[in-house]
Amino acid sequence: MPEGSVGNSTFIEILANTSIHDVLLRYEIPKDTVHLVLLNGIYIEPEERETPIFSEGDVLALWPPVAGG
Amino acid sequence: MAWQKRVLRVDLTKGTCNEEPLNMEWAMQYLGQRGLASRYLAEEIDPKVDALSPENKLIMVTGPLTGTTASTGGRYSVVTKSPLTGAIACSNSGGFIGAEMKNAGWDMFIFEGKSEKPVYLHVENLKAQLLSADELWGKSVWETDEILHNVHQDPLAKIACVGRSAEQGCLYSGVINDLHRAAGRSGVGTVMASKQLKAVVVRGNLGVGNIENPKAFLTATAEAKKVLAENAVTAEGLPQMGTQVLMNVINEVGAMPTRNFKEVQFEGAHKISAEAMHEPRESDGKPNLVTNAACFGCTIACGRISTVDPKHYTIENKPEYMGASGGLEYESAWSLGSDTGVDDLDALTYANFICNEDGFDPISFGATVAAAMELFETGAITLKDTGGIEMRFGSAEALTKAAELTATGEGFGRDLGLGSKRLCEKYGKPELSMTVKGQEFPAYDPRGVQGMGLAYATSNRGACHLRGYTVSSEIMGVPVKTDPLSTEGKPELVKGFQDATAAVDSTGLCTFTTFAWTLEDIAPQVDAACEGNWTPESLLEAGERIWNLERKFNLDAGLTKEDDTLPKRLLKDAAKTGPAKGAVNRLDEMLPAYYEARGWTEEGEPKPDTLKRLNV
Ligand code: SF4
Numbered sequence: 001m002p003e004g005s006v007g008n009s010t011f012i013e014i015l016a017n018t019s020i021h022d023v024l025l026r027y028e029i030p031k032d033t034v035h036l037v038l039l040n041g042i043y044i045e046p047e048e049r050e051t052p053i054f055s056e057g058d059v060l061a062l063w064p065p066v067a068g069g
Numbered sequence: 070m071a072w073q074k075r076v077l078r079v080d081l082t083k084g085t086c087n088e089e090p091l092n093m094e095w096a097m098q099y100l101g102q103r104g105l106a107s108r109y110l111a112e113e114i115d116p117k118v119d120a121l122s123p124e125n126k127l128i129m130v131t132g133p134l135t136g137t138t139a140s141t142g143g144r145y146s147v148v149t150k151s152p153l154t155g156a157i158a159c160s161n162s163g164g165f166i167g168a169e170m171k172n173a174g175w176d177m178f179i180f181e182g183k184s185e186k187p188v189y190l191h192v193e194n195l196k197a198q199l200l201s202a203d204e205l206w207g208k209s210v211w212e213t214d215e216i217l218h219n220v221h222q223d224p225l226a227k228i229a230c231v232g233r234s235a236e237q238g239c240l241y242s243g244v245i246n247d248l249h250r251a252a253g254r255s256g257v258g259t260v261m262a263s264k265q266l267k268a269v270v271v272r273g274n275l276g277v278g279n280i281e282n283p284k285a286f287l288t289a290t291a292e293a294k295k296v297l298a299e300n301a302v303t304a305e306g307l308p309q310m311g312t313q314v315l316m317n318v319i320n321e322v323g324a325m326p327t328r329n330f331k332e333v334q335f336e337g338a339h340k341i342s343a344e345a346m347h348e349p350r351e352s353d354g355k356p357n358l359v360t361n362a363a364c365f366g367c368t369i370a371c372g373r374i375s376t377v378d379p380k381h382y383t384i385e386n387k388p389e390y391m392g393a394s395g396g397l398e399y400e401s402a403w404s405l406g407s408d409t410g411v412d413d414l415d416a417l418t419y420a421n422f423i424c425n426e427d428g429f430d431p432i433s434f435g436a437t438v439a440a441a442m443e444l445f446e447t448g449a450i451t452l453k454d455t456g457g458i459e460m461r462f463g464s465a466e467a468l469t470k471a472a473e474l475t476a477t478g479e480g481f482g483r484d485l486g487l488g489s490k491r492l493c494e495k496y497g498k499p500e501l502s503m504t505v506k507g508q509e510f511p512a513y514d515p516r517g518v519q520g521m522g523l524a525y526a527t528s529n530r531g532a533c534h535l536r537g538y539t540v541s542s543e544i545m546g547v548p549v550k551t552d553p554l555s556t557e558g559k560p561e562l563v564k565g566f567q568d569a570t571a572a573v574d575s576t577g578l579c580t581f582t583t584f585a586w587t588l589e590d591i592a593p594q595v596d597a598a599c600e601g602n603w604t605p606e607s608l609l610e611a612g613e614r615i616w617n618l619e620r621k622f623n624l625d626a627g628l629t630k631e632d633d634t635l636p637k638r639l640l641k642d643a644a645k646t647g648p649a650k651g652a653v654n655r656l657d658e659m660l661p662a663y664y665e666a667r668g669w670t671e672e673g674e675p676k677p678d679t680l681k682r683l684n685v
Contacts, residue, residue: 008317008344035301036545041322041648043550061321065301067545067584068312068371068399069538 002027020049023060036063071133071279071598072096073176077197079190081264082123082182086190086197091176097601098684101132103159104575104615106148106177110157111618113179116626120152120256121238121263123183129170129229129244129269130178132577133599136171136277136365139290140297141579143168143365147252149260150626153240153433153488154507154531157622160243160257161535161574163364163372164250166271169227173273180266189230189268191221194275202267209233209476210245210428211389217270230268231258232428237478238262239486241433241509249395249425250364255508255530258428285597293582293590294368300585302547307371307581308361312399313343315512322544322553323647324517325403326510328410328462329439330503330636333514333644337412341402345414346373352380357414359393364579371581373397375418383419383469395425400534403512404435409442409468416465420472427476433488436509438471440489440501441481449496456480503639506531506632515635515654516644518543520551520559522654523663524566526633529619535580537567547584554648556655560663571619572612614683617667617675621685630673633660 002010014023020039024031037044038061039053054060074091092109099105106128118124127149134142145167151158170178173194180190187202205213210232217228227247235242235258242258243251252258280286297303306314319325320338327335339345346358355376362372375396377384384390397405397417401424405417424431438460444450445460452459456474458481460467474482484492489509493502503510508531515522520539528536539562543553551562569588573580576595588605596603623632634640639654664671668679675685 007339036318038321043322043544043546043552045550059321061317063314063318064306065545065547066306066310066314066318067302067541067547067581068307068315069534069540069581 014054017052018054019052020044020060029062033064034062035065037061071137071277071281072101073171073174073277073279075175077175077178077192079178079180079197079199080182081180081184081188081199081266084184084199086199088195098611099615100572100575100595100611101135101176101577102130102144102146102575103148103161103571104611106130106146107157107159107615107618107622109179110148110150111622114150116150116622118150120150120155120260123264125150125260127180127257127260127264128177131167131171131176132575134594135577136168137280137290137577137598138287138366139578139594140294140366140368141364141582142577143367144577144579145170146574147244147257149257151255151257151530152259153256155626156506156530156628157619158255158257158530159574160252160254162244162246162250162252163367163579164247165365166227166229166246166269167577168365169271169273171273171277172275173271174275178269180261180264183263184265187265187267189217189266189270192269192271192273194273205267206236207233209426211248211426213268214248217268221270223272226270226272228268228270230428231262232426233477234427234429234475234486235259235262237483237486239429239475239478240488240491241430242428243430245425245428251425251428251430253430254432254533280598281600282597286594289593289597293586293594296590297368297582297585303369303582303585307369307584310343311361311371311373313346313373313397313402315399316342316402317344318544319513322517323644323649324514324544324553325407326503326512326514327407329408329443329501330510330514330638331443332646333517333649334646335407335410337410338407340412341397341406341414341417346375346397350378352378357418358396367579369579369581377418377422378415381415381419383416390419390422394422397421400512401431401435404432405468408435408439410462411465411468413465416469420469423472423476429475432511433509434472434475434485436503437485437489437492438468440493440503441471441485442467443501444493444496444498447498449498454481454484454496500637503636504532505635506628508532513540514644514649515639516652517647517649518553519556519654519659520553520562522635522639522656523559523563523659526635526656526660527563527663529616529623535570537563537570539563539566541566541584548587554652556658560659560666563663564666567616568609568612570612571615572608575611575615610683614685617680617683617685620675621680624674633673
């Protein structure tokens with residue numbers, strides 16, 4: 001996790017036209033390790049991860065493949 | 070083959086143990102475990118019997134792959150009629166006793182009647198006898214386990230038993246094996262105790278041969294293990310984080326039932342999550358999680374072994390709880406935590422220890438405590454009813470005290486042992502019970518995961534996630550991603566999950582393999598081990614057969630279409646936050662199409678053609 005994180009979350013500032021993949025690139029997170037991508041709790045399809053999508057105050061959550069029961 | 074083709078019939082009324090051949094005609098249609106034992110139960114008892122009467126039977130049953138070298142091949146099930154739901158019950162457990170039963174030469178133990186005095190069954194290979202359990206009655210699971218290992222001077226004996234909660238009639242007591250593995254749901258332990266059967270001790274070294282095509286079996290199991298080893302969930306996610314990895318995920322998607330389903334997101338989720346279990350604590354610098362653990366033959370190892378913070382109030386002066394023991398799974402962390410509003414990880418871990426120690430289902434228990442908290446906060450029960458406990462949401466003290474009382478059936482623990490439905494009815498607020506067919510919900514709010522609403526409403530054992538885990542598709546995208554907020558395609562999705570799961574539950578393998586395996590990976594293993602021609606299609610058909618047999622049992626027991634529903638709260642009160650904000654579960658959009666997909670009438674009864682096609 002980047003410096004200044006609390007637990008598993010952190011605040012980040014980004015430019016208006018940033019995509020989810022840009023965020024991954026910035027934090028050196030390999031694309032193929034990220035499976036579950038939620039923006040404000042809603043799943044973002046892989047093809048939507050290339051386009052600018054963010055608005056002020058959004059919450060982005062990333063997970064590798066996870067499952068349980 | 071792979072079956073031992075041997076059944077042990079234990080008549081507790083007469084005190085006899087007799088061997089009989091396994092009905093292979095049924096085995097070829099219903100495999101083992103859940104399917105096969107349900108077939109026996111449906112044949113041998115009147116579905117209308119009182120679940121706690123001697124006329125009910127209790128079956129401990131393995132699958133054809135139990136005890137083999139297949140990964141996770143150590144499962145067994147306990148099948149009976151449930152005292153909690155009045156429906157058929159099948160609770161599945163791992164650990165080691167299933168494989169031991171098989172190694173002792175048996176596919177299943179059928180217990181019938183009721184003993185006059187407490188007894189336990191001792192099985193050493195093909196020798197079986199009932200022995201007095203006078204000294205064990207009134208003892209916890211942990212004490213019973215220790216005493217029996219000492220009495221038989223056999224540290225390798227495998228033991229399943231009931232705790233004090235079952236003896237006291239708690240309606241959601243389970244059968245605990247290997248100290249902290251549980252056939253946990255629907256009160257199967259309560260039935261066992263009602264027969265005055267305290268424990269089952271098994272020791273076997275006959276081996277599990279009988280593999281039809283050993284070479285093909287070795288190839289199939291090795292290939293399947295490779296799939297597990299290369300899948301990120303089964304190779305990394307589950308061993309590292311356990312099922313608890315879901316705590317933050319489900320909270321984020323707004324499907325985390327909170328405070329008796331009043332809300333769908335819990336502000337304290339991160340404090341009781343898998344990530345929190347890895348955090349070193351202040352007192353001793355150690356994390357809650359000590360290690361992961363595996364059941365017999367499992368190459369996933371999702372089990373959690375934990376300790377309670379040595380400085381925590383719950384274990385002050387209680388050395389017996391200071392060691393490491395079975396830790397929180399997602400379901401127990403949710404029920405004991407989010408559903409009660411308690412975010413104290415150590416209090417939850419302690420309460421979970423107590424559930425294992427005295428053998429009661431943490432899902433039903435936590436959910437019943439949540440209902441009691443709402444009853445208390447709305448004034449329907451008072452300090453007089455609770456014996457002075459302030460049953461408020463968020464109170465760790467109330468939760469841990471409730472666990473201690475439910476373990477022994479003392480004071481308010483007796484009320485809590487009724488389960489949420491009977492508790493809420495007793496105090497005049499049936500609408501506060503979050504149950505289906507009398508069984509408490511697990512950890513996914515059906516307002517945020519629409520398919521789960523249908524899966525819960527139609528589950529043959531009452532609210533349950535393991536009967537059709539569409540969360541896998543709706544949230545995790547396995548095998549394909551579907552929209553959790555849409556009802557489209559959900560009837561077929563639910564049916565598919567239900568049938569496939571019923572088949573897997575009958576093989577001897579663990580359902581968690583299905584995060585990596587499909588029936589395409591499972592069928593070659595079953596086919597190589599067993600006689601007959603087992604393909605993904607024939608497994609799916611066996612699953613559908615099992616589902617319809619269970620349904621028929623329930624209808625014959627007196628359940629109807631009216632029981633395929635959800636509490637009003639989930640159908641009428643919209644989710645307040647998160648992606649599902651404003652949503653209720655739209656069960657009415659899904660149920661008719663589901664009945665149709667199943668080949669059932671509008672009344673939810675399997676059509677004669679359907680039963681004929683499946684040979685039920
Ligand atoms: S995946 Fe977990 S529950 Fe299943 S057999 Fe392995 S350790 Fe046991």
